[in-house]
Amino acid sequence: MSLRKVRSLPSLRVLAEVSNPLVRVPPPSFTYQTRQVHNTKKNEHSPMLSSDSHASFTRMSLKTLKNECRTRGLKVSGKKTELVERILLFEGSSSKKLHTSAIQRAKNDSSHIDSMKIPNVAKLEAEAESRKTDYIVKVPSIVNNAATEPKTKIEKDYEKKLQPADKKPLAENVGTVATPDADNVIQTPSVSDSIKVVNPEEELRSGSSEQGRSYSQQDEELTSRDKKFLLGFAGTVAAWWSLRFWKKEESKK
Known part of the structure; x- marks a missing residue:
């Protein structure tokens, strides 16, 4: 390409834009790079100094x-x-005192503890006892009134069963048991009225006599049964023989 053609290129570009205004040649792209430096203002660490x-x-x-x-x-x-x-x-x-917690009277002290306060032990114990008493639930004593009247249905039924035998309510059958401490008395229902003391020899004799009676009754029952059985068996045998004899006589005739 000659120098004349190179010089005529801008003029040709202008003529092309005038002849065809819709077609535009894009401008050359230029890349820009910017660098910004941040500058922090210097401030004093302690304004008081x-x-x-x-x-x-x-x-x-x-x-x-x-x-x-x-x-x-x-x-x-x-x-x-x-x-x-x-x-x-x-x-x-x-x-300077902003960054330290040391006390002036502890300057020559080599320990790491600045100060120590001893608590009031009596006051703390009183507070603990008061807290304990707040949580204590006082239950009324029901030992003396427990056996006065039956409350549940089972107790009422049990009392009804015992009344015809003892002819006393359950509340009256109460005994006491001695304890090492004289102030404490344990109340228990007494069942001594319903217990019968039996002589063992008489109990054995009565038992043997009852056994003998039962055996004699069984013998009597067996003999009556045997008699009925024998009578029935004899009747059937006699009827069978009589029928057989009757048939033989008819055959002879």
């Missing part, structure tokens, strides 16, 4: 400085420079 604190206190009047000393508990008398020095010294010492 800044260089402007001295200037701020020196600008104050004598009356305001006295008020500042009075609020900090410092001495009020003196010149302006003395008041400023007192305030600055106080601010410096207070800034």
